[in-house]
Amino acid sequence: MSRTAIAPGGGKKSALRLMKGNEALAEAAIRAGCRGYFGYPITPQSEILEYLSDEGRKRGMTVIQVESELAAINMVYGGAGAGARVMTSSSSPGISLMQEGLSYIACAELPCLVVNVNRGGPGLGTIQPAQGDYFQATKGGGHGDYHLIVLAPASVQEMADMVYLGFDLADTYRNPVLILADGALGQMMEKVEFPEYHPADHVPPKPWATTGKPKERERNILTSLHIQPEKMEKVNRSLQKKYGEICAREVRYQLVLPEEAEILVVAYGLSARICHKAVELARAKGIKVALLRPITLYPFPYDVLRRMRTSLRGTLVVEMNAGQMVEDVRLGIEGAVPVNSFGRMGGIIPSPEEVLGQIVKMSHDGDGARTGDGHHDSILEETR
């Protein structure tokens, strides 16, 4: 039942290449027909700006190294409004600066791609990988009621594949799409191949774009200003309807070793890679444990959790943060079984053995309800 469709299907694939995640993502952006990239240098994602400044420009892309992330996201607003596929990328502090613009983009319904190569925070934090921006990414991030579509890659290949998917979803729903990666996925090198993809087959007509008003049509206005409350509520209802459709159609996830699972580990992105290994190690010990990897963080696969919760004894949510996605897992589990959280912060990546230790403990305790009240910090405390 896993819905893992990420890469465009069919067609020839390119030769295998060994690339950094950031470079693979940038190469995919060129191939996906991205015409404008606007970015500001920040570790650990500057390779995207560098790759596109060289390879992107050579292949016809407009690339501007901007004065700030504020300028970047507002150039994305202008470029997307002009009907072009455009994108920006940054890492956590820079993404914070873009939140105002993203709120405007969400309300004006402009399709675009934003990439966050998450580093440790809060504040200036660290340049090491983290998943501390989950709340910001999935719950809106800026002011007002809105959602980005959020994709979570777990490999260099997916860093590339999610660019096509991201642009396609953005254009389909006229909604900003965020790829939420982390510093390790951006920096690590893996083999990657690029599918055949013809942007012309994917980019829909954009009759709403501001391209200059011909005599025969009314002027196009892109705005997020609706000063009359009745109009503003109408816009909000229309956005919520769209988010409902996205939740109904676009949930993507991967289930690993689900057979007779009693314990469910939930993790995304790099954490999911680590948990995959930990689950395999636990299965070798005879522990009936599975992994659920949400591929779309918004929309979140609540239904999978609802379906599975009656057969589970407990869940373990593993994140590179203090426990953020665990709240969404709770919403899916709805108190049916204990939900535990295990997280490392500050740029520390948990090891498969650490996660295995948590799984083994849960299996010994019967249900993993170590605090009895389902409070998720208990295991975290012990790890410190």
Add this chain to the structure above:
Amino acid sequence: MENPREVEMKTVSCPEGLEVVWEKPDTLTGNRMHYCPGCAHGVLHRILMEVIGEMDIQDKTVGVAPVGCSVFAYNYMNVDMQQAAHGRAAAVATGIKRMLPDRFVFSYQGDGDLAAIGTAETIHAASRGENILVLFINNGIYGMTGGQMAPTTLVGMKTSTTPEGREISTQGFPFNITQLIAMLPGAYYVTRQSVHTPGAVRKTKKAIRKALQHQKDGKGYCLIEVVSNCPSGWKMTPVVSNEWMEENMFPHYPLGDMKVDGVLQQVKGN
């Protein structure tokens, strides 16, 4: 109830024996403007749209509205428009122009938008030499939010946040951003005008036409500052506000070309 802002002006046919001396250009929508009596925005909207009509570029023009009194500019200008976040109009205009290089792109901004919250976007668009036109209404006050101090508020000028008048020691100096931009190599044509007399309107219209021609020729960044009154914010009648503007604003913000064809000019003032 009908929103008065969306009421269409009626088109009347010219009675026999009379000659048409004033017509609304097709490039204006006919929506009744929300601006206060005596405000310069309406005049500047009109001459900007007249030029776009006369140059026959309505179908090739994309405008960017700011946050401020002219946030609703798109209700009146009959061209494709985007409404930008506060201060970000130059960045939005950059995004549009870079994706649609053969279109005419302008931003329309007030002093708070352009010279306070949007200073970085304003200056860097000029510094990059973006091939856009920036129209800058400078009336030394935040009109929309009720008359607070602007970056361009004169020393001693009373606003709701400088009730004793702007004082240099705590509130700093008026920001002459246009002069600063004129000095950037990326700026090609920078001029300061007004629209408070028929002669001034003609000069400003000429400047707009010149700037759009420069854009067509790919010359780069053009900025037209229009020093304006704000009868409501200044708490004066339109006539008195214009006199006050001549006596107080013009000495600090002298009118004239500051940069022509990429060459800095000596501004003589009035």
